[in-house]
Structures are given as structure tokens and as C-alpha cells.
Amino acid sequence: MASKNLGNDSYIGYLHGKDKIKLLISRIASYAFLVFVTVLSLAAFYILLVNATRSNNEIAAGFSLLPSINIGTNLQSVMEETRFNIFKSMLMSFLIAGATGILTTYFSAMTAYGIYVYDFRGRNLLYKFIMVIMMIPTQVSSIGFFDMCQQLGLLNTYWPLIVPAVASPVTFFYMKQYLESTLPLEIVEAARVDGSNEFRTFNTISLPIMKPAIAVQLIFAFVASWNNLFLPNLIISKKDLYTVPIVLSFVRSDLNSQFQDLGYLYMVILLSILPVVIVYVILSKFIIKGVTLGSVKG
Amino acid sequence: MKKRKSISYAKWGVVFVLPFFIVFAICQLYPLLSTFYYSFFEYRRVQLTTVGPNFIGFDNYIELFTPDLTGNIGILKYFGNTMLMWFLGAVPQFIFALILAVIFTSERMKIKGTGFFKTVIYMPNLIMASAFGMLFYTIFSLGGPVNQIIQANGGEAIYFFNQEVSVKAIIAFINFLMWYGNTTILLMAGIMGIDQSLFEAASIDGAKSTQVFFRITIPLLMPIMLYVFVTALIGGLQMYDVPQIITSGTGAPSNTSMTMIMYLNTLIAKSRNFGLGGAVSVLIFIITAILSFVVFKSMVPSKPKKAKGGK
Known part of the structure; x- marks a missing residue:
């Protein structure tokens, strides 16, 4: 060779x-x-x-x-496990991660578009603001967030796991980078001349151009939500609402107390990572390309 | 500001960015500020009743840095644990990533199947950290494969999870495994960003590959290395899932694998001590802010090429 x-x-x-x-x-x-x-x-x-x-x-x-x-x-x-139902948890995790992925990508694209296309007052300030907050770990605000959810009666609901996805600084940054290199402002101007309103221009012209970036970020946001343990573990305590990582946490805490069927244990772990592995095997090339696109380009 | 066309459309920009900032304000900014606020209050649960919030000034911070009966300052110990476990993983992570990035980008060697190898080494990055923790817990547990192999070869079973060294090593190894592929890909992008004519010139001048590596690749890769290193460090500060699952949240043995975020989690979930937890959060925030500043500074030099954004 x-x-x-x-x-x-x-x-x-x-x-x-x-x-x-x-x-x-x-x-x-x-x-x-x-x-x-x-x-x-x-x-x-x-x-x-x-x-x-x-x-x-x-x-x-x-x-x-x-x-x-x-x-x-x-x-x-x-399947015969009575204390939790991992298949239900997988479905719930899938729905939460799906909703999170869609919200994150759509609103990040929208925000990036707003800052890239329009020259409004405070635009640069907002942009700098997002850059500054990008590095703040979400765990740092978890006490206030937990307290707020508690007071609003949102504990043991999925809302606190989904809604914050609208504001994702990292995804925004990626989208902005992508827009800068793919969407000439002339296209937006041309759409205006043709009588398209601003939202339509965004939805029908900009979004299709951003498809590759959206797909990559959809996968990353989905995976991040699917894998997330910290916040769901605080918000969700009812067993029939468990997401997949909480099931694992539960299984682990149970290990100290009693005999475990090891075959069953490995199966639970396998099920918890299977969806992501399948997606990865199919889309790995595309995902790996996406890793570098936004991150070190600056 | 006189801009001919865009002025009339400017308000649309606000409309487009509004949802992001509203949700950010409600879900992150307000909670962040109230976390800071609570750090100056006594606000916790004793038995089943909530105490506070009562203003107590800096008492939470003082409590945080007060040594316990054994003379340990908990938060410093947890910070030390977090950094040590991160560092033990980060060293091989960066060494492996650098070697792999050089192999993958080498014009000379023309390695085949790079796509396959990249796919394999990146995969652990997407795998659920909790599942990773659970898997390694099972593999290194008493009846697990590792002990089975040791015993089959006449050795004594090892209680890996009762010993500080092995628990830390396993956690660090998982972190290494999860992140070296990601680092490889980032460093590769960095190497490919280096002006190729430098490598050509070096090879014409008869430079050896080690010379090229130490005189060209490494120095020119430094800014990106720094960026990747500090972002990895910020990620490391947030270490939670793996030690949480492996030790079932206890940080066993005797808190030697307790990380800062695990401690924060205990304060919220178990004792509902929002005051002390707030102080921990502020501390993590300050450390992250300092590190982020380093990242920001390290990114500035490579910025000018797309300066058109600023008006």
C-alpha cells in the first residue's frame, strides 16, 4: 500500500x-x-x-x-421493570430534545438574522452582550432558576427544560458566523424590492440558505438536551416524568442497595445511548464538519 | 448615523432579536441576579420549614471559607478535586489530540481512512456522560469485566471505587476519552489554517519533520491551542455528570471526588440552602469570568479579518 x-x-x-x-x-x-x-x-x-x-x-x-x-x-x-419505564423516558427525552433543538435553532437563526441584517440602535451593544454571556455556565444561575420554577409551580413539568432553549448564545454565534459567510445583504434588498415582507424574507430566503448550519446545530442541541442531567435532575422528581439520564442516576443509586441483574443493567445503558449512536453513525461526516465550522473560525 | 435604506427597516431588527432577549432575561439573567442576591441571605430549609430569606451580609461567604472540624475548607477541596481530575484528563487529551491532528493533516504521510478514524475518536463526545459514568462504574465494579480479568489471572479483586486514586483516575480517563476527539478536530482546523506556503518553504529548505513541528506548527498553533485549552478548562470547572453518577452523588471516598457543581447540586437538591449555594455560584461565576476574559483576549488578534461587522 x-x-x-x-x-x-x-x-x-x-x-x-x-x-x-x-x-x-x-x-x-x-x-x-x-x-x-x-x-x-x-x-x-x-x-x-x-x-x-x-x-x-x-x-x-x-x-x-x-x-x-x-x-x-x-x-x-x-420492559418488566416496574419502578421506571425507560421506553417512556426515551420518548419523553426525545420529545424534549426535539422541541429544544427546534427552538434553539429557529430562534438563534432569527436573532442572528436580526443582528446581521438590520442596523438598529444598540445592535453592537447587544452583540457584545451575547459574546460576553456566552461563556457563563448555566449551572451558575440554577439556584435562581430553581427558585423561580418553584414559585411558579413549574417543578415536575417539562417547561423549564424546553423554554430556555430559545436563548442559546453559542448557537446564535454559530448562526451569525454562518450568515456572514453565506447571505449577501443584496438578496434581502432584492426580496424587499419584490415586495416580500421581512418575516417572509427570513423564513423563505434566509432559512433555506442556513439549512446546513441549522441541521448541524439541531443535532448538537438535540444531543445536549438528550444527555443533560444537571437541570432535569433538579426539576423532575416524579418517576413517571423521568428523562433518560435521571433513569440512569436512579439505577445507579439503587445499585448500592440490592442485587442487580447485570444483563439488564447493560441493556439500560445501551438503550440510553442508542438513539444518539444511530444518528451519529448515519450523519458522522456531516457532524464532524460542523464541529469546526463555528467554533474556531473567529 | 445616516444610512439610506436600512433606517426604515431598523425596527424589524428589534423584533427579530426580541424573543431571544426576553427568554434570556427571564430564564437566565433574572435567575442569575437572584442567585447573586440570595448569596447575601439566609435562605434554606430546616426540616420541613423554609428559613428566610433574611439578609446576613457576607456570612455565606464566610461560612464557605470556614474550615470544618477536620480543618478542611470544603469549597477549596472541591475546587482542587475538580481541577485535578480535569487536569489529569486534559494532559493526555491535548497530547493525543496534537499527535492525531498532525497525523491527519500530514501532507507527507497521506494517511488513508482518516474519515473513519475521525468518526471513531469523535464519537465518545456525543455519548451521554451519565451513561459513560454508569458503564465505567459497571466495568470497574467488583463483579465487572476488569476484576474478572484480574481474578482469572490469579489476582485479587480490587475495590476501585473505595480508593481515591482509582476513582479520580477513572473519572479523568472518561473525561479524556470524551474530549480528545473534539480537541483533535479543533486543532486540525487550526493546523489547516496555517499558511501552507510555510510548510512548503520549510521542506524546500530541507527542514526535518520534527523541526517543522516545533518551529512552525506549534508556535503558529499557539493562539488556537490557548483558546481550546481555556474553553476546555471552563468546561472542566463544570464537571458534574461523570463523578455524580460514578459516586452516586456522594463524591466517595470521603468527598475526594466531589466537584464544585456536585456540591452546588447537593446544596440545591438536598438541603435547599440557596444562600450558601448562591455563594458557591458567585464563586464559580467569578472564576469563569476571569477565564473567559483570557479567551476573549486570545481571540482578539485573529479578529480583524472580518471587521466589517462593526459600524
């Missing part, structure tokens, strides 16, 4: 024998390192996958790298 590469490359073709050997060595070392990190990144997931297919007795009997046939048994014991 290496020699084929060398032949293709005119610049490397000039290298002397000694340099060729050096290049070969560094290539081999690089591949070895890449294989190492691949194993490192996937090992835990492989164990998870294998053990989710093994019964409690098989798992207790010893470590194995080969899957078994008891995936159905484990799935059934998860």
Missing part, C-alpha cells in the same frame, strides 16, 4: 532511499497509533454491546469478547 502511495506522489518520488524508509516508518507508527486510539475509544462500547446480549449468569461466569443470544431476555427484564 505504501509503495503505491509513493508512486502517486511526484514530490515524494524525489526522496532518497533513506528518507523513503523514514517515511515508511512514520507511516507505520501513525497507523499503529490510530489503531490504538480506535481500540481505546471503542473498547468500553464493545463490552457494553457484548454484555447486553449476555444473561446475568453468563456475565457473572466470566469475561467474554463474544456476544451471546440473551438480548431478548435482557430486553424483557427492562
Whole structure:
């Protein structure tokens, strides 16, 4: 394989024998390192996958790298769990994460559009303000937020997990960067000349142009919400409202007290990450491209 | 300001940004200010009754920095825990990321399958941290695969979660695993942003690849490295999910893996001590603000190229 590469490359073709050997060595070392990190990144997931297919007795009997046939048994014991219903939690988490993703992307796009297209008083001030608040961790305001939700009777509802998504400074920043590089203001002017009102211009002209950015941020916002433990753990205490991470937290706290079916345990963990893994496997190229688009461009 | 066209449309800008700022004001700004406000009050639950809010000045802050019976200052210990666990993960994270970024961007080596490798190393970043914590708890637990392998080879089972060193190491390892792929991709973008003619010139002058790495790649990557490093640090300060799940919120053994946000969570969820919790929040806010300032400063030099935004 290496020699084929060398032949293709005119610049490397000039290298002397000694340099060729050096290049070969560094290539081999690089591949070895890449294989190492691949194993490192996937090992835990492989164990998870294998053990989710093994019964409690098989798992207790010893470590194995080969899957078994008891995936159905484990799935059934998860379904028979009476203290929580992870499938309902998955559905709830999915709806919350979906709503969060849509709100975050739509309103971030809208805000970015407002600041990019219109020259209103205080625009630069608002922009700077968002830049400043971008780094503040949301946990810092959680006491006030919890207190407010408590007083408004919003504990054990999903509203506190969804509504704040409208104001996401990080997504806004990404959208603004994207708009600057893709939407010429002349297009907006042209739409005006054609008699389009401002909202229509945003919805029918700007949004389609922003589609790639929206898709990437939709995925990130969805995943962040799906994975979020801190805030839901404070807001939600009723078992039939549990989101997926709270189920895991509950299962973990339960481990101290009693015997656990390990096959069942691995199955719960597998179910909790499965939707994200599936989305990732399908869209990974697109997602990875999206990581860099907004973040270091500044 | 005399702008011909946009003046008449200016009010629309306000309409477009309004929802964002209204929600921000209600869901973040007001709670942030009331958190700060409560930090000067006694406001907590004793048994089933709520005490306060009664103004007590800086008493919460004084309590926060008062040593307990064993002479430990809790919040400093939790800050130390958080930073130590972050640092233990961040060192391999940045070393691996730098090596991988160089491998992926190397013109000389022309590595095949970079798409696949990038996909694999980035994946843990999207996986639920709680699930990660749970998985590693199971893997390193008494009957877990690691102990099974140790015992199969004649060793004694190890109580990984009773020992400070192993708990911290496992948490740091998970953080490393979750973030090195992300860092790799950011550093790659940084390397690809370096003027390619510099590399060409170096190779024409006969520079060795180590020379290129230390004399060109590293120095020119420094601003972005700093940015990525400090944002990672800010993220590290918020460490919560993994230690929370692994220790079931206890920070076991004896609070040695308790992070600042875990402590905050305990104050809100268990004791409803909004006064003391407010003081913790203010502290985290101040540390983050200082670090953010560093980020902001480090970003400024690369700004001018898109200066058209400012009017």
C-alpha cells in the first residue's frame, strides 16, 4: 500500500532511499497509533454491546469478547421493570430534545438574522452582550432558576427544560458566523424590492440558505438536551416524568442497595445511548464538519 | 448615523432579536441576579420549614471559607478535586489530540481512512456522560469485566471505587476519552489554517519533520491551542455528570471526588440552602469570568479579518 502511495506522489518520488524508509516508518507508527486510539475509544462500547446480549449468569461466569443470544431476555427484564419505564423516558427525552433543538435553532437563526441584517440602535451593544454571556455556565444561575420554577409551580413539568432553549448564545454565534459567510445583504434588498415582507424574507430566503448550519446545530442541541442531567435532575422528581439520564442516576443509586441483574443493567445503558449512536453513525461526516465550522473560525 | 435604506427597516431588527432577549432575561439573567442576591441571605430549609430569606451580609461567604472540624475548607477541596481530575484528563487529551491532528493533516504521510478514524475518536463526545459514568462504574465494579480479568489471572479483586486514586483516575480517563476527539478536530482546523506556503518553504529548505513541528506548527498553533485549552478548562470547572453518577452523588471516598457543581447540586437538591449555594455560584461565576476574559483576549488578534461587522 505504501509503495503505491509513493508512486502517486511526484514530490515524494524525489526522496532518497533513506528518507523513503523514514517515511515508511512514520507511516507505520501513525497507523499503529490510530489503531490504538480506535481500540481505546471503542473498547468500553464493545463490552457494553457484548454484555447486553449476555444473561446475568453468563456475565457473572466470566469475561467474554463474544456476544451471546440473551438480548431478548435482557430486553424483557427492562420492559418488566416496574419502578421506571425507560421506553417512556426515551420518548419523553426525545420529545424534549426535539422541541429544544427546534427552538434553539429557529430562534438563534432569527436573532442572528436580526443582528446581521438590520442596523438598529444598540445592535453592537447587544452583540457584545451575547459574546460576553456566552461563556457563563448555566449551572451558575440554577439556584435562581430553581427558585423561580418553584414559585411558579413549574417543578415536575417539562417547561423549564424546553423554554430556555430559545436563548442559546453559542448557537446564535454559530448562526451569525454562518450568515456572514453565506447571505449577501443584496438578496434581502432584492426580496424587499419584490415586495416580500421581512418575516417572509427570513423564513423563505434566509432559512433555506442556513439549512446546513441549522441541521448541524439541531443535532448538537438535540444531543445536549438528550444527555443533560444537571437541570432535569433538579426539576423532575416524579418517576413517571423521568428523562433518560435521571433513569440512569436512579439505577445507579439503587445499585448500592440490592442485587442487580447485570444483563439488564447493560441493556439500560445501551438503550440510553442508542438513539444518539444511530444518528451519529448515519450523519458522522456531516457532524464532524460542523464541529469546526463555528467554533474556531473567529 | 445616516444610512439610506436600512433606517426604515431598523425596527424589524428589534423584533427579530426580541424573543431571544426576553427568554434570556427571564430564564437566565433574572435567575442569575437572584442567585447573586440570595448569596447575601439566609435562605434554606430546616426540616420541613423554609428559613428566610433574611439578609446576613457576607456570612455565606464566610461560612464557605470556614474550615470544618477536620480543618478542611470544603469549597477549596472541591475546587482542587475538580481541577485535578480535569487536569489529569486534559494532559493526555491535548497530547493525543496534537499527535492525531498532525497525523491527519500530514501532507507527507497521506494517511488513508482518516474519515473513519475521525468518526471513531469523535464519537465518545456525543455519548451521554451519565451513561459513560454508569458503564465505567459497571466495568470497574467488583463483579465487572476488569476484576474478572484480574481474578482469572490469579489476582485479587480490587475495590476501585473505595480508593481515591482509582476513582479520580477513572473519572479523568472518561473525561479524556470524551474530549480528545473534539480537541483533535479543533486543532486540525487550526493546523489547516496555517499558511501552507510555510510548510512548503520549510521542506524546500530541507527542514526535518520534527523541526517543522516545533518551529512552525506549534508556535503558529499557539493562539488556537490557548483558546481550546481555556474553553476546555471552563468546561472542566463544570464537571458534574461523570463523578455524580460514578459516586452516586456522594463524591466517595470521603468527598475526594466531589466537584464544585456536585456540591452546588447537593446544596440545591438536598438541603435547599440557596444562600450558601448562591455563594458557591458567585464563586464559580467569578472564576469563569476571569477565564473567559483570557479567551476573549486570545481571540482578539485573529479578529480583524472580518471587521466589517462593526459600524
